[in-house]
Amino acid sequence: MKRLASAFLAVILVTSLLGTAGCKPRTVTVKTGEIVLCTAGEVVEDKTTDVKVPEKDVAKYSVTTRIITCPDHQNVGSLYDEAQKAIAAGDLKTAADKLKAVLALNPDYKNASSQLSDIDGGKTPTPDTTGGSTGTTTTPSPDEPTDAVSNLVKYVPDTIAGYSAQGIIADPASITRNYLPTSGNADQLVIFAEQTVDAKSAQATLDTLKQSYPTSGAAVTVGSKSGYFGVRDTFAVVIFIDGPVVVSVELHAKTGKAVDLKDAAMKVAAALAG
Incomplete structure (x- = not known):
């Protein structure tokens, strides 16, 4: 859970009180603007600014x-597609x-490294039919990996009812986004999605992640997908798998018990699972 925990700390909500508590409205620092992402999982441009606004x-x-x-x-992407055609x-x-x-240009691009190793070893690699960044030669099945942002951005949408979308952290295999709840007993929502090799690997990742949330642990169904609910201290999480993708929905309780956030976390997870 190191990656998710680090991401949460990187985007943790900054709050402040103006004047004496109870005398003036509570304010929070929020981000507003636009983030431009490359399909390869890099932030090309961050046009966001931080503003202090009343919590309401x-x-x-x-x-x-x-x-x-x-x-x-x-x-x-073009070079990769040409390589796949040559292999075929x-x-x-x-x-x-x-x-x-x-x-x-990109040492970690898709299957390029393993394919070159096969060729150097006298083997003929299997062509990658998912295509490069500029397009796909065929439509990949739900259990095939594709470029991170192209496949994962749907799990961190700009709009979730009851939440204000904030910053994004992306890399070639995962994406993390935090949201500010606009009401309720949570003060932070963090959604983390990671692309694995296949559904079996996704299940193994879920099994590892859930160990960090052992309290009130239980298997759950998110739409038609299998998942897990658990609690760690003031954090409640719902983790589910969608083909080769693992998605974590984590809420932080500002008041009350984290377990009481289960319904809220399940609602967000269900919206993402479709």
């Missing part, structure tokens, strides 16, 4: 996201040259 006005402010494929990754045609020399060019 949090719902008026939020952050929107825009997804693009930046020039560098457009080139990577049996032209391993051309495939190796294209894969080397891909790795020079």
Whole structure:
């Protein structure tokens, strides 16, 4: 759970009191503006600003996201697609040259490294039919990995009823976003989604994550998907798997018991699961 915990600390809500408690309205610092993400999982541009607003006005402010494929990754995607075509045609020399060019731009791009290792070892790798960043040659099945942001951004939407969307942390395999509740007993919502290799790996990741939330632990059903609810101190979490993707919905209780946030966490998780 180290990655999720670190992400939560990085985006933890900053609150302040103006004057003496009970004398003036409580204010919170919220983000507003736009974040531009590359389909490869990088923040291209952060156009957000922090503003202090009365707590009752949090719902008026939020952050929107825009997804693009930046020039560098457009080139990577094209090279990767050309490598896959060469592999399918049996032209391993051309495939190796294209894969080397891909790795020079992005050492972790999709299956490029493992495919090049296969070719160097005298094997013929299986072509990746999910395509590069500029498009797909076929539509991947729900159990196949695709580019992180393209596949994961739907789990961190700009709009969730009752919450104000805030900042995003992304990398090639995961995405994290925090939200400010506009009412209720929680003061922070963090959604974390990670792309794994397949559904079996996703289940293994869920089994690992749930160990960090042992209190009141129970299996739950989120829509048609299997999941887990648990509590750690003042944090309540619902974790579910969607094919090869693991999604965590974590709420922090500002008052009362974390277990009382189960219904709220389940409601958000159900909205994400579709």
